[in-house]
Amino acid sequence: MDNQHKTLINELSKLLLGGSAHASFSDAVKGLTPQLRGIKPENMPYSIWQLVDHIRIAQWDMLQFSKDADHQSPKWPDDYWPKESEPADEDAWKGSIEQIESDLDEFIELLEHSDIYQPLEHGDGQNILREALQMADHNAYHIGEIVAIRRFLGNWKS
Known part of the structure; x- marks a missing residue:
């Protein structure tokens, strides 16, 4: 791998991980009060949980598409967004976050x-x-929404 290619891969990795020009996914969900995960603020179509799980589903789909010729994407848009505004339980929340991190x-x-x-x-x-x-x-867009909702709910570190 030549130096230019290495530099490009390095920069793409940093972009995917976030934290340079915008909050990383980990930072966006770190310290979130569990009771706020399912709240849909007025005039907002999604809760933080729905945004987190949407990131999980879409990122998983892009990963699978990239590596598996037989992959079948979920039905758009129905299967890309969870119907429930809050996670079923703590395991669902943690599982979604862990999958986002491992798929990334x-x-x-x-x-x-x-x-x-x-x-x-x-x-x-x-x-x-x-x-x-x-x-x-895609991830940066929705991470920004998570941060905005947290600010609106008074649960962002500022």
């Missing part, structure tokens, strides 16, 4: 060991680079 680690591993420019055989022009940028963009 797995995607970064894929990024580091793939030809990121090569179109995926089962796609229609997508490649790992595009999936990395889409994942980073």
Whole structure:
């Protein structure tokens, strides 16, 4: 791997992990009061739980699409958003967060060991680079919403 490619992979990894230009996912959910996970503030379509689980589902889908030609994506938009405004229990909350973190680690591993420019055989022009940028963009957008809701609810560190 040449230095330019290494630099690109390094920067993509930082972008995916967050924390440079925006809060990381871990920071966005750290210290969140459990009772606030399911609250939908007025004029907001989603609770923090729904945003967290949506990130999990969408990120999982992008990871699976990137590595598995037989992967079938969930039905859009119904299967990308949880219906319940709050997690069923603490295990559901922790499980969603753990999957987000482990899927992100797995995607970064894929990024580091793939030809990121090569179109995926089962796609229609997508490649790992595009999936990395889409994942980073998607996650950052919803992480920002989590932070905004926490601010609105008075539960952000400022």
